[in-house]
Amino acid sequence: MSSRESTPLSCNGVDDLHEDTVTDKTLKGLLKREIELQLQIDAIQTEIEQLEERLGTKTTLDDVEEQDLEEFEAPEWCVPIKANVMTFDWDSLAKEVQFDVIVTDPPWQLATHAPTRGVAIAYQQLPDVCIESIPIPKLQKNGFLFIWVINNKYAKAFELMERWGYTYVDDITWVKQTVNRRMAKGHGYYLQHAKETCLVGKKGDDPPNCRHSVGSDVIFSERRGQSQKPEELYELIEELVPNGKYLEIFGRKNNLRDYWVTIGNEL
Template identity: 30%
Template sequence: ANLHHFDWGILGGVKFDVILVDPPWQEYFDRCAAIGATNEDLTPWTLEEMLQLPVEKIGDTPSFCFLWCGVTHLEDARQLLHKWGYRRCEDICWLKTNKKAAQRRREQNAAHVNDVLDYKATQLVHDETSILQRTTEHCLMGIKGTVRRSQDSHFIHANLDTDILISEQEEEVGCTRKPEELYDIIERFCLGRRRIELFGRDWNRRAGWVTVGCEFGLTTFDAKT
């Protein structure tokens, strides 16, 4: 489903306890374009387009929103959370442990460094706006409403996990797939069972979740069940 034209009424008025959003940020498009990777449709959305998503209408009270924002879109993500009615409460950081290892393997396998495309594929992406090589991404967590750990243990389990994800990045050049460990963190923390992911792909298919995205296959969603 293309979220530009998605009929939100299909959800049957369901209010969700957890909303996970992984938008096609400009950062992802620039990163993949720099190395010639086109394995995904990464046509970027503008902030104005994302602000039009009616996330505030599908989130229950209380509920939580988890929003991936790369490295360069932290301020944009804070603006989105505010517009959608969420207060930022945590910043989960993904540390990509294998980024340089993947570079070394690709360099060893490159037969001709004079070939421009092959050479670019062996390089880490160097952003002219960054001083250090970036090996992290951020996922902001927002809360809507009020929950108290002393009273709402039926809904949340706090302090079970840390705010750091240490996980390998996909070896496929240009892949924007995020670590599955985030699902585990979310499901351990929030016991609400109504969960939805926006901008999902086939690899995001997960039991107990509704997944919406333009590169997602056939749906099994039924608002009545």
């Protein structure tokens, strides 16, 4: 009897062991899948937050447009040109004037997603090939290029500088602040982001009246309207090249400035 009783006990032990093994493999598989899904969710959330920041820190476009219409007043001596940057007649502009300083804030395409559809007056995200096609070299024989860059486009920005005939000479860090002068931290994939970077390239000789060792490569300034860059950058440029010919590409009306030519479809 004892031997007969021991047999089913042995079989149950094997079955239990097999069941435990299957359960363990299933659990590990589910945990692995959970990690993969969480990484995908984190990546999507990061893109959403970056888009919200570009569109104005989670305010709706209607709210931004209404506020802009109520409060906006263009500087008296600015030269705004509302136009599609991709189809603008750059050749005609280049024949009329060569610029000492060019500033551009390209609407870099995030990750590997297709360009966003946007709205009537908002910039779409542009693939790198479209940004490359802007004839920057025709607009400047000698002078400086200031190009705003996002984290995953540093290498591309350096490549564009070289392709357009510029040598990297410096960079400027904008540390974003709140109205209480604290760092305005945003979300990032690994680290929280509280800054933007503007790369500086130079082509040919120094433009007339160019000064050296001016200003600072760090700007502490409050984060303001939709994609609005700090006024200190423009002041720095005007100190670097006094009485120069200044151009901003992909400009927005909240960055219009006296004695600057600003081209974009959000003016």
